[in-house]
Amino acid sequence: MTTDFPGGAELTHLLVVSDLARSRDFYRDVVGADLVREYGGTSAVLRLCGTWLLLVTGGGPTEDKPTVTFTPPADADRVSHEMTFRVVDCRAAYATLRARGARFLTPPVEHDAEVRCFFRDPDGHLLELSEGR
Known part of the structure; x- marks a missing residue:
């Protein structure tokens, strides 16, 4: 629609x-x-x-x-929204953003349909890198 x-x-x-x-x-x-x-x-x-x-x-x-x-956000571990960046290469984007100072919850994790990882902005807003497979 x-x-x-x-x-x-x-x-x-x-x-x-x-x-x-x-x-x-x-x-x-x-x-x-x-x-x-x-x-x-x-x-x-x-x-x-x-x-x-x-x-x-x-x-x-x-x-x-x-x-x-x-x-x-009052508590960064209680999320009501996030922004997802769909990327071509999750591992490369992770390396680039990490080198610039982004702090990730974990390195990229492989799932059946995607590779993804999460990081936060300075106030705790959750951001995601996602690579479709």
């Missing part, structure tokens, strides 16, 4: 972070995102794998989301 928005649309993935500079540097220098712009020390917009990534610091309710508070 395709969702069609009048005039088109692009998807932005938003992550709430505790230290904007640290997270911006991680996604730019370790993962390879392009920094597009920053806003007042509270948010940064990056391009990553053909999509937008918005890093924001936490904040309380606003007029348009009166019951919502943005906070970074």
Whole structure:
């Protein structure tokens, strides 16, 4: 099923972070995102794998989301979402990102349909490298 928005649309993935500079540097220098712009020390917009990534610091309710508070993950081992990077060669991507400072939970693990491994950003957001077989 395709969702069609009048005039088109692009998807932005938003992550709430505790230290904007640290997270911006991680996604730019370790993962390879392009920094597009920053806003007042509270948010940064990056391009990553053909999509937008918005890093924001936490904040309380606003007029348009009166019951919502943005906070970074309280417990990195309890995950409600992750971002998966589908790669051609999981082991090569693992070696590249590890050399740039990414800390992985384990080296790549082989499964029937894929090779995959997981790492976290500075706030504990879970990220995955996955190679289809």
